[in-house]
Amino acid sequence: MRTQIVAGNWKMNLDQEESLQLIDALKKSTFQSQAEVIVAPNFTALSACATALSGSKIGLSAQNMHQADKGAYTGEVSAPMLKGVGVNKVILGHSERREYFREDGVLLAAKVDTALAHDMQVIFCFGELLADRESGQHFEVVRMQLTEGLFHLPRESWTNLILAYEPVWAIGTGKTASPEQAQEMHAFIRQTVADFYNSEIADNCPILYGGSVKPDNAPLIFSKPDVDGGLIGGAALNASDFTAIVNAL
Numbered sequence: 001m002r003t004q005i006v007a008g009n010w011k012m013n014l015d016q017e018e019s020l021q022l023i024d025a026l027k028k029s030t031f032q033s034q035a036e037v038i039v040a041p042n043f044t045a046l047s048a049c050a051t052a053l054s055g056s057k058i059g060l061s062a063q064n065m066h067q068a069d070k071g072a073y074t075g076e077v078s079a080p081m082l083k084g085v086g087v088n089k090v091i092l093g094h095s096e097r098r099e100y101f102r103e104d105g106v107l108l109a110a111k112v113d114t115a116l117a118h119d120m121q122v123i124f125c126f127g128e129l130l131a132d133r134e135s136g137q138h139f140e141v142v143r144m145q146l147t148e149g150l151f152h153l154p155r156e157s158w159t160n161l162i163l164a165y166e167p168v169w170a171i172g173t174g175k176t177a178s179p180e181q182a183q184e185m186h187a188f189i190r191q192t193v194a195d196f197y198n199s200e201i202a203d204n205c206p207i208l209y210g211g212s213v214k215p216d217n218a219p220l221i222f223s224k225p226d227v228d229g230g231l232i233g234g235a236a237l238n239a240s241d242f243t244a245i246v247n248a249l
């Protein structure tokens, strides 16, 4: 069976102290599902969060990283730096990185390569804009994002990949894809991976849904067969909401 995962993307919220408070609350939470739980605090909080999470089952992810291991890249953070503070997962390709920081498929492919070369697990995000969906281009856009970012990888790399389908029109907007829309796209994604690689890789790859998942809509979205969990933004900042979402799996 595929791993089920709920990951919380804390974005540029919560300083170190607030991050530690949330981790403390999550450690006290009762997670009733078998889902793997991951949190992604900001860079400055990662080291302290790694210490706070040691011995816990909750995984820790960065929200981004640079594609080079080191060098004259003012303001950037590398994979070895993340590994050095105990972080072995990274979110790449989030729509906010694509939109505000102009991260494109070529750059993301390089970041994915670097993360995997350092044996990091990658949560790779992609999804269409509202205009793409309204013009019926959403499947093509998603296929293109997968092709550009991931389809150069050898088969072995796929054991370290988690896909996160996040329709941009649903992120932070309070609008979610309907459970049927999510299932339709997740099935398409899995078929696209199966066509390019094989059905074993596709069947084993977790595909998360992201976009305004809340405790009240999570059960229906997660009930769909190709939805293996969620990438959660706003609702991940509240321990009881996040716990309820995990327990919806």
Ligand code: PEP
Pocket: 009, 166, 170, 171, 172, 173, 174, 210, 211, 212, 213, 231, 232, 233, 234, 235
């Ligand atoms: C996200 O940023 O990945 C996300 C899904 O945010 P939200 O849950 O707030 O829509």
